[in-house]
Amino acid sequence: MRLLIKGGRVIDPANNLDIIADILAQDSKISRIAKNIRAEADKVIDAKGMIVMPGIIDMHVHLREPGREDKETVATATKAALKGGITTVLAMPNTYPAIDSPENIESLKRIIKKSACANVLIAAAITKGRLGKELTDIQACKQHGASAITDDGASVDSGVLFAGALKKAKAGKLLVICHSEDKKISNNGVVNQGLISTRLGLRGIPRASEYKRVQRDIDLAKKTGARVHIAHLSCKESVDIIAAAKKKGIQVTAETAPHYFALTEDALLDYDTNMKMNPPLRSQQDLEAIKQGLKNGIIDVIASDHAPHTENEKDIEFDRAEFGVIGLETELAAGITELIDAGLLSWLELAGKMCLNPARILEINKGTLSAGADADITVISPDKGWQVEKSGFVSKSRNSPFLGRKLKGVVEYTIYEGRIAYKA
Amino acid sequence: MSTVWDKKDLLGLENLSKDEIGLILATAESFKEVSSREIKKVPALRGRTVVNLFYEPSTRTRVSFEVAAKRLSADVINIATETSSVKKGETLIDTGKNIQALKADIIVMRHNYSGAAAMLARALEISVVNAGDGWHEHPTQALLDIFTLKEKLGRIQGLNVAIVGDIAHSRVARSNIWGLTKLGAKVTVCAPPMLIPVAIEEMGVNVSHDIDDVLKDADAVNVLRMQFERDGGQAFPEQLEYFKNFGITKERLSKLKKDIIIMHPGPLNRGIEISSEVADGKHSVILEQVTNGIAVRMAVLFLVAQGQDKSKKYETAD
Numbered sequence: 001m002r003l004l005i006k007g008g009r010v011i012d013p014a015n016n017l018d019i020i021a022d023i024l025a026q027d028s029k030i031s032r033i034a035k036n037i038r039a040e041a042d043k044v045i046d047a048k049g050m051i052v053m054p055g056i057i058d059m060h061v062h063l064r065e066p067g068r069e070d071k072e073t074v075a076t077a078t079k080a081a082l083k084g085g086i087t088t089v090l091a092m093p094n095t096y097p098a099i100d101s102p103e104n105i106e107s108l109k110r111i112i113k114k115s116a117c118a119n120v121l122i123a124a125a126i127t128k129g130r131l132g133k134e135l136t137d138i139q140a141c142k143q144h145g146a147s148a149i150t151d152d153g154a155s156v157d158s159g160v161l162f163a164g165a166l167k168k169a170k171a172g173k174l175l176v177i178c179h180s181e182d183k184k185i186s187n188n189g190v191v192n193q194g195l196i197s198t199r200l201g202l203r204g205i206p207r208a209s210e211y212k213r214v215q216r217d218i219d220l221a222k223k224t225g226a227r228v229h230i231a232h233l234s235c236k237e238s239v240d241i242i243a244a245a246k247k248k249g250i251q252v253t254a255e256t257a258p259h260y261f262a263l264t265e266d267a268l269l270d271y272d273t274n275m276k277m278n279p280p281l282r283s284q285q286d287l288e289a290i291k292q293g294l295k296n297g298i299i300d301v302i303a304s305d306h307a308p309h310t311e312n313e314k315d316i317e318f319d320r321a322e323f324g325v326i327g328l329e330t331e332l333a334a335g336i337t338e339l340i341d342a343g344l345l346s347w348l349e350l351a352g353k354m355c356l357n358p359a360r361i362l363e364i365n366k367g368t369l370s371a372g373a374d375a376d377i378t379v380i381s382p383d384k385g386w387q388v389e390k391s392g393f394v395s396k397s398r399n400s401p402f403l404g405r406k407l408k409g410v411v412e413y414t415i416y417e418g419r420i421a422y423k424a
Numbered sequence: 425m426s427t428v429w430d431k432k433d434l435l436g437l438e439n440l441s442k443d444e445i446g447l448i449l450a451t452a453e454s455f456k457e458v459s460s461r462e463i464k465k466v467p468a469l470r471g472r473t474v475v476n477l478f479y480e481p482s483t484r485t486r487v488s489f490e491v492a493a494k495r496l497s498a499d500v501i502n503i504a505t506e507t508s509s510v511k512k513g514e515t516l517i518d519t520g521k522n523i524q525a526l527k528a529d530i531i532v533m534r535h536n537y538s539g540a541a542a543m544l545a546r547a548l549e550i551s552v553v554n555a556g557d558g559w560h561e562h563p564t565q566a567l568l569d570i571f572t573l574k575e576k577l578g579r580i581q582g583l584n585v586a587i588v589g590d591i592a593h594s595r596v597a598r599s600n601i602w603g604l605t606k607l608g609a610k611v612t613v614c615a616p617p618m619l620i621p622v623a624i625e626e627m628g629v630n631v632s633h634d635i636d637d638v639l640k641d642a643d644a645v646n647v648l649r650m651q652f653e654r655d656g657g658q659a660f661p662e663q664l665e666y667f668k669n670f671g672i673t674k675e676r677l678s679k680l681k682k683d684i685i686i687m688h689p690g691p692l693n694r695g696i697e698i699s700s701e702v703a704d705g706k707h708s709v710i711l712e713q714v715t716n717g718i719a720v721r722m723a724v725l726f727l728v729a730q731g732q733d734k735s736k737k738y739e740t741a742d
Contacts, residue, residue, distance in 0.1 A: 195623035199438065201538035201559030201598060204622060270546075271539030316515055317537035319558075 001042055001418055002026050008047025008379060012054065013352040014368035023052060025375035028418040032371050043420065045413055047379050053351045054367050055087025055376030055416065056332060057358035059148075059177075060231055060255060060303035062324070063089070063120070065111060067096025072308040072396045075115040077328065080306075080395040082422035084329040085411040087376035088119040088358075088366060089306075092152040093130065100125035100136045102144040109145065118416055119376070121147040121362060123177060126165045132156045138168040147362050150177035150231070153278075155213050157183075159220065166226035175361065177229045178217040180238075181279070185209035190319055192280040196265040202318065205280050211237035218245045218252055229361055230254045232305050234279035236289035243298045253361050254293070255301040258327060258334035259401050261290050267401065273314045273321035274401050277307065294353060295344055301361065302353040304331045308397030325401045329393055334402065336382060336409035375418035384410040432732040433545040433552045434724050436561035437602035445603055449571055451723035452716070458495055459718055468726050469498035473528040476502045477519070478555070479535045484690055484714070485555050485565070489532045492721035501528070516540060517547045524550050529732065530725060533557075538595075549736075551728040559593050565689050566599030568720040570607065572713050573644055576685055581608035586638045588614045588670060589648030589697055590660075592621040596689045600646060601627050614638045615670065616661050635670050639677070644685035647672050650697045663696055673699045677707060685709055 003025040010021045010033055022037040023030065058081065064072040074091075081089050091108070093099035099108055105122055112120045124146035128134045130153070138149060149169060155178065156162040169176045186209040191197050193204025214230055218241065221228040233239060233256045242254045259277065264284050267275045275281060293299040307324025314321050327334075335354065339345040345353075359367025366374045386392075388402040414422035427443040437445065458466050474493040476486050486502065493500045503523075505513075514522075516535075523531055530551040533541055538558030545552040556562040574580055585604050591597045591613045604611050605628045612630040613620065625631055632638045639645065652660050661669075672686060686698070686707040694700045703710060 193622050195626045198621040198623050199598070199627065201557070201561070201595060271542050312515070315517060317535070317543065318539040319537045 002040065003043050003045070003375070003415065003418055003420070004037060004039060004041035005045045005047050005052055005377065005379065008050045008052035009347075010052045010369065011347045011351045012369040013348045013356045014370055016348065017369070018348055023369060023377065025377070025415065025418045028375050030369050030371055030373050030375050033369060045379060049381070050412060051347060051380040051382050053347070053378055053380070054355040054369055055378050055414065056085050056354045057088040057362065057367055058086045058303050058306070058328065058331065059090040059301060059358045059362060060257070061089040061091060061306045061328065062094065062308065063091045064308055065095065066108070070310055073115065074111050074120065075117070076394065076396045077306070077308075078116045078118040078120065080328040080393065081118045082414045082416065083394045083411060085332045085378035085380060085414055086118065086328060087378070087414060087416045087421075088121060088364070090121045090123055090147060090362065093123050093125040093150065094153045098125045098130050099123070100128050100130065102137065102140045105141060105144045105146060117421060121364075123148045123150050123152065125149065126151045126156055126176070127161070130154050132158065132161070135161065135165055135168070138165065138174065139172050142172045142174050146174070148175040148177050148229070150179065152177070152179050152231075155179050155181050155183075155217075159216065162217075163220050163224055166220055166224040166228070170224055170226040175227050175229055177231055178214075179231050180210055180213035180217050182209045182213045185212065190276060190280070191268055192265045192282045194265065194283060196268055200268065200271065207235040207237055207282070210235055210279050211241055214238045214241050218242075218250060221252055222248075222250045225251070227251045232257050232260070232279060233290060233293070233299060234260045235282050235286045239289045239293040239298055242293070246298065253300040253357070254298065255303050256290050256294065256299050257303060257305045258331045258338070259325060261287060261294065262334050262338045263401055271318045273316070273318055274325060274399050274403060276318065276321055276323055277305070277325050277401075278323040291339070291344055294339065300353065300357040302331065302335060303358070304328050308395055309399050310397060314399050325399055326393070326395050326397055327400070328395060330388060330400060330402045330407065332378075332380070332411065333386070333407035333409040337407045341408055375415060377415040378411060379413040379415070381410045381412050383408065386410060429727040429731050430734050432550075432728060432735050434563055434728055435541050435545055435552070435554045437563045437566055437599045437606070438561065440606070442606045445567070445570070445606060448567055448720070448723050448727060449574065451727060452567070452571055452719040455722040455726070456716070456719035458722070459715070464495050465497055466495065467497045469493065469496035469729055472498045472530070472729060473526075474498045474500050474530045474532060474725060475523050475528045476500065477523065477531050477533045478502070478504045479533070480556070482534050482556070485534060488714070488717045489555060489721050492718050493725055495718065496722055496725060498725070516544055520544045520548050524548050530728060551732045553724055553728060556595050558595065559598070560595050561599045562595040563599045564717070564721050564724055565596050566603045567724070568713055568717040569600055569646060569687055569689070570603050571720050572687065572709055572716045573685065575716070576709060577643060580604065583609045583643045584612070584641050585609045586612045586614055586642040586645045587648065588635060588638070588645055588672065589650055590619045591615050591624065591648070592619050593651070594648050596646070596648060601629055605629070612638050612642070616666070618661070636676060636679070639680060639684065642684055644687060645672065646687045646689070647698050649689065649691065650693055667696055671697060671699060672702050674701045674705065677702060687713060690714070
């Protein structure tokens, strides 16, 4: 199988490449990039006027399977991913049961083998049942293919237990992803604490619930030498803490989600439950800090934190509605609209945050168009506008914070392992 | 007055203009006289159905709305629902749609969650009147407070009004702040720091922790009901200490150089936020507030019914 993509603007941050060129893929690997490749191909894509970049790697996705197939399944999530230009997702372990043992990893792998249409990596839980009480068998989880460990949605409150997990992760060379939140400080809040929470009469979540735990997690990372990745940064103080840690040479990477650079707490003024997520939308000042963090490299990764919920779980009173929003099908367009169009990031930088950096953090042979890398490629019409509508989603759920918004950038083709897996 | 009411709902005072608030107050003024007639009834809402949908126990607000609707000749149905059954039972929107399918015209709702009224109003074509949602707003209470103040002092513009008590968890406080500041009053909220919500100054009010200092300049004080059982009592001061430091007592008022009006949304906790002498004394307008509540709620029901008719007309015009 040979696939030739002709005449696109090729973006490959690993090789600092931003040129008009052709790409040839053969048997699921990138063969070469050059101008005017003359080669026989089974399939030729005319990519004139289009962006050609590595397949996106979204390292924060809730597949909901097993256990909550009414919200999403491996099949529907990976199909949605392909539509969003994403070829690899990292599945979070907060399923039912939680992915907290070799057996549960194996059974998830069977589901993936049967129904995934994109690459699915698995994050295992740090503690059994994600309850923060007893460590999982971290080494065994690694041997069975876990790409990272995280208690996702929860932080291990006990510093002693978490330090123990970090030591084991260090010994097993396993990445630790931190949902950095002190729930005692969050105090059952539902929106950012500030003027908006006061106006709405809703319980506020102070920024401190995030950044104090980010600081603790980084302190323990330094102490143990483990490699940590801080998920979904939402506030300025967290960005400052990461910046200081990186300056000191601590092994830490950081991630944010599109809603934290595209939306602020002002979006909550009519109690729209599609704007309810954890951490919450923050202030304009926080949004600017997140953007600057992306610009100056403090924040390495953009990931969706794709969190599907049924309408029944969202179309209720704000306090009772579930936290979380979907993002697979909008994250690229949100990035193009809010970061590239706004002049903040170049295409190379955006591809760094969405492709190359996640690949490096997860240590996979993807996220680049180098010869020999996996032929996962996304072809995008960068200037095409579209309106986000409920009816347009492939995901089983519709809880998008971008509903009704106009975004720019349409995925034309998603190529996974050298084959066209999605076509607009 | 040139202002026209075109809203099908009354959800809060934050989103009303000064003129819209003025229109409600003026309409209430004309309805007040009805309650002093021998036959206390006008046919303004004859043939219309008002449903009181109360998810929180409330006697005074529910009865006040019921009396108001009946004096407008509307048919009234009361539904009281325990909050705990909400979790198992039908959703709020389903309940609302069922009431709409019964061809009711107005839902008056009290709900324990902030934003519930806004959510219901979005989902329905019939009118929704917010009778208190969580900590968010209780617009008719603030309107009747403002109506009473205006009746007593002739104006709102330039008045110094203090709101004392649990500001953080009070929908009455929020609605009063929006209404009073829009009409040009200077508002000070006064409470122990733990009961003052974050960034409240940005809503255009002063914050004080010294009740005697606040009373000195105040033309009127709205004394909020203290609910010490909230949050397991953790974030609350001790009752006696609160009364000592913030209670509205005769001793405190006797030190004042000018007249002051004492309001309270009820029900009273005598000896906790207000002494009996003050509640029953010459400064108190607490029972007048109850009477004025009828006129204000008549005005609101009348106006939202009009607003609903208008929005329907616009739809058919399209």
